[in-house]
Amino acid sequence: MGRIRILSDQVANQIAAGEVVERPASVVKELLENSLDAGATRIRVEVEGGGRKLIRIVDNGCGMVRDDALLAFERHATSKLRTSDDLLSIATLGFRGEALPSIASVSRLSLETRAAEDEAGTRVEIAGGNILNVEEAGLPVGTTIAIRDLFFNTPARRKFLKSESTELSHIAALVTHYALAQPTKHFELHSATQALLVAPAVANAGERLFQIFGRETAGLMIPTAAEMDFARAGLPEPPPWRREQDYQPPDPGFIRISGFVSKPELQKLNRNSIYVFVNGRLIRDRLVIHSLTEAYRNIIPPTSFPVVLLFLEMPPQEVDVNVHPAKTEVRFRQQSFVHDFIRDTVRTTLMQARPAASFAAALSGAPYAGASSSLLLDVSPMPGDPGEAVFSPSGAMGFGSESIPRREDAELFSLAAPVQPESPGHLAFQETISVGYEPARPAAVAAVVTSGVIENPTLASLSTLRPLGQIRDSFILAVNEEGLWIIDQHVAHERILFEKVMRERETEQVQRQYLLMPVLVELLPHQMVTFAAIADELALNGFEAEPFGPRTLAVKAAPVGLTGKELEHMLEDVLAGTEREQQTENADTRRRRIAASIACHAAVKINMPLERSKIEWLLAELGKTEYPTSCPHGRPIALRYSHREIERAFQRT
Template sequence: MGRIRILPDHVANQIAAGEVVDRPASVVKELLENSLDAGATRIRVEVEAGGRKLIRITDDGHGMNRDDALLAFERHGTSKLRTADDLLSIATLGFRGEALPSIASVARVLLETATVEDPAGTRLEIAGGKILRVEDAAVPVGTSICIQDLFFNTPARRKFLRAESTELSHVTALVTHYALVHPEKHFELFSATHTLLMAPPVARPAERIYQIFGAETLGQLLPVAAESALERAGLPEPPPWKRNPDEPKRDPGFLRISGFYSKPELQKLNRNSIYIFINKRLIRDRLLLHAISEAYRNIIPPTSFPVVLLFLEMPPEEVDVNVHPAKTEVRFRQQNLIHDFVRDSLRAALVKSRPTAGFLAALDNTVLASPTLMPPPISHLPGQPDDALAQPSELDSEGIYPADSAFQLVPPAPSPGMGNLPFLPHESPGRFDPQQQNWQAAAAALFSPMAEALIPAQGEDNVTQSQTQMSDTSQLTTSVEVHREQSNLNSLSTLRPLGQLRDSFILAVNDEGLWIIDQHVAHERVLFEKILASRDVESVQRQRLLMPLLVDLQPWQMAVFANIADELDRNGFEAEPFGPRTLAVKAAPVGLEGRELERMLTEVIEQAGGEAEVTGRQEDMSTLRRRIAASIACHSAIKVNTPLESQKMDWLLKELSKTEHPTSCPHGRPIALRYSWKEIQRAFQRI
């Protein structure tokens, strides 16, 4: 008897389920994407026991007839592909036809669906991949699918699920992300006893961010938008002699980027607060994560990460989403183009905005960056023991983001019939009493004033509430955005120095308030940009040493020096090996000498070697160039505990105002903190 055999269908489906479904959030993702592909404008998600016991998703999409409902649970049954060529241009979120049969093989499924054309809807019941019942039903147009007892027939898989609170965190984060990318749609998320998300449609993404996360989070983010024609980057129109005259002129297509990014003062300890969408698909891509990190290079510390919400649009044929069963990884046709476009767009927005860091924001970010003071997941509901809060990893196997990140849900505006206040916001000092019936009073005690303005008065009808809420949201987000645009560093040139604080910080004033400037990092930023500009035109000033400076290095450091020697030479160094483990430095950039020169050279070599060891490849020239410039600037800049005359302080402030990015030094430390005039008045109870 032969050894090769064909697996039964139910076994093959369970294997596929292991690739597509590994936790309740995976089920929610697949079903939610199906609802969006079906043109739904209103989506309701309900979960119990973190999704183990029940997941129900109801939408008002176009629905299915009886035949389609049955075919949808056959392997590779799909309405979104016809030929293999369709794989080259996928414009839908789902397309494989694996999700429904995989889910049905490990759960009990009840599907109710109806279309406008058919006189009756369809009710379909499946358990463990076997159809139990099919019948006509009077159901509204759209689809409702109920998943019960997930992994009931695969107990080994069920044991790998995390605590209910953790699974609920992943589900909530997923629904929140899709609500962000579809502000024009209505999203609802309910647990067994709480309303976790209520997001009516709004006109702009900024309003959705305010609606879900509140004014404080929106105030810490800045908008970005850019566009680039693809034909400029490798997809030109073919020459006339190669083009078929009968074919229409090809649309070159565009790359578009929009979204929000955080001010440099807001820094996180991991990448959990970076959200990326490609053509409204939630993804986790190393290429784009690297591009975002490069955009913030020399603006925030290398061990910190920003908060970014990024939406990319491009022709479907430019991105291959068929590289992972969960569809969270993609491959770009023009990787270098996409990487540079994202990096340059974000960096240009950062340079243009020049955001100001305030005293209170700087103190708040000390808390945000502390690993011991991270807020609990939103699933920490009243009555749950603390040990139930199993923290999700930075990125689970499916690429679903956890909820314990910079974006924290604030309570939505309740609507009639919602009952008590849904849950307690993270920032609240106490716990919400679930027995309290007056949610209006509870909201007044827990919500910020701006969030409280979103609560409708009792007795209003649904239409009036929705219109009022959208109007209030629009006005409040506009107010936040106007304030955000006015808060930048464009007024540095008007500063008047008052003196120094302990010979290390410059005190200055202008019409906006009181400023404290770190003299060392301010001079460091000035020198950094001057060094880069001089390097670009090959005009770096160098000074020859009276006697060569001998620097002892390890053998591996000598090898690294050989790789970066040309770039060091272009930055003003003249050095050559002087024996097997010694380097002789004969010239150096102006401002470096003695011990500082030796420390700077050793630092650059060690950093370049460490980068190669971690990534397994050499640094690109642009990164190496900026690293060398940052190190030269740091070791040449004015030191702390250095008295400065008034003219010197005034010169430094004027030079700082001319830099492209005076927010932070090349190593990410803040340069200037502003105590605004309004904050001063408020502190003295003048307003």
């Protein structure tokens, strides 16, 4: 007897469910897209137990007749395709015909639907892929689908689900995405205890942006719009394209970009605030993300990300959406053209809204005789600092993709005409400070970066630093017997505060300050969910906060030194980080991440003049820390230039 046999429909559906239904949010996505394809203008999503116990979606779409209601649960049954040629021009969100049978095979499902032409509706009940009941019922026009006990018959899948708050956070983020994509439709999201999102229909994407993100974020967004004929895609240079003020459907053969991009002042710690839709479909595409990263290169730090709400519209035959079962990935027929068009559109929008930032001059020429190239490299700004241009030999700068010349005989290359900073650096001296030398005391050893070489000076040497002044009110210049030191005042204070917060947290001696008036912080729906998950840890770090309405947090007390906008930004960072990391982080990781965020936002900033007493205090406290070489986020605190390196630079050795 042969070994190969055909699987039963039930097993095949459960295998398909493993591809389509990754988590409760996957169910919401498939059903939400079906509602939109059905022409619904009002969609209500109800969730219990993070989607494990219940997912109910109610819409006012066209509904289904009895025969269609039954046929919809057969594999590969769809109303959106007829022939294989239709795959080349898909204009609907759903089309594969796998979602409903796959979901029904791993849950207890009930469907209530009625088409406008029918006097009565149809109710269908299914458990584990088996139809239990079909009957007529008096129902309004539209469809209601309830999914209960998700993965009840596949415990191996169920145990891999995350906590209720995590799963609810994913659902909230998904519904928020589609509310942004469909501003003229009404969306609601309700958990068992509260309304997480109520977004009535508005006229356009700009009003929806204001509705979801609030006045402050909306005020930092720049509208962008452009279109181009695909027929010009083969030209060697980016052809001219025109901007449109009013929205119009794209002409055949045209690609259109519209939406909003953030000003450089608005930055995020992750990509979660990049919302991209292709022909109304939510996607996560590496090509698009890379094009946006390139558009913001040298405008924001490389570790930060913008806020983007971008709509791409193009002929369906120019994009293949049938490359992933969950339909979250797409493939463009002319990838390089789409990439460059997005990059140049966003970059030009930013340049028109605000002058390009100045770049530090690139190092050029061979090192002086007797001087090491590593020394020359170390005097340049650290990666990510404002004013630094980070180029690659094959990269490009500015609109029009101007190439940067290569240098095959050296690691360094430069621009022909480097742009100088707006004003030269200056030293702010408090008074004349004598420079003396004292023998170093033995102490524990820690690595400090010095001219590209890892050395091991003693921790005691930091306590002997004598300040000379500040460079641009941002970096402390100090000396001791080991040489010249440059200390980043912000990250130095950040390290001091981080270790202080960790000590006080462990001994339960956290110092908090009560606010005269509670600070009200507006959050997105999924951020409210993640706040509930870390509320206890925040309380142990000095916070007293509670929900004040469905999407507002009232902060009554905060750690000492954290006030105003920095308090709001700290909470935003912590909640954004939780959304990204909570799936894998343990209690200690979460505790350290929150402490690092508190320290970062409470620390002194760059461009802040400091009195000499404050500088001396910073240097003394830095010498007492356990790890004074980097901040909690990994940025270096101090650069040391030894006497030997200085002598070599002046050709004295």
